[in-house]
Amino acid sequence: MFETLSSKLSGVFDGLAKRGALSEADVAEAMREVRLAMLDADVALPVVKDFVAKVRERAVGHEVLGSISPGQAVAKIVNDALIDALGGAGAVPLNLNAVAPVPILMVGLQGSGKTTTSGKIALRLATRER
Known part of the structure; x- marks a missing residue:
């Protein structure tokens, strides 16, 4: 998309x-x-x-x-x-102070990049945030 x-x-x-x-x-x-x-x-x-x-x-x-x-x-x-x-x-930053696991809802049509975006968010959180 x-x-x-x-x-x-x-x-x-x-x-x-x-x-x-x-x-x-x-x-x-x-x-x-x-x-x-x-x-x-x-x-x-x-x-x-x-x-x-x-x-x-x-x-x-x-x-x-x-x-x-x-x-x-x-x-x-x-x-x-x-x-x-x-x-x-x-923009409001993600509030990651909640008890793990922190749910993040990803919504979109098939093939719109939800999985790819989720992977990118996970990588960013793993390397920069947490």
Whole structure:
């Protein structure tokens, strides 16, 4: 799921890389593609609408530095919005002070990466946290 979303978002940013400045039409087309990619990845419609609105607000009229392309600027804006949507700096850390074993519920469709993510969480907890 994340690989498909990532490849679709990369395609959107590659299309913007050739532009000299970000116009409202460019941002609208890119946000349409982002919206479709997120819906294809089974992201809830209210989350998608809120996310696209935030990115559009930040991206329209955004000044692009000479050292980066508009595609890179939009990628940064989308990255920042994704971090905000997933909790950002205000994310609550896992409370591992409970009596072991600490249950963590993993929910997702078949093939969406629950087992892989669980393994990554276990490795992180084993090496960094506990």
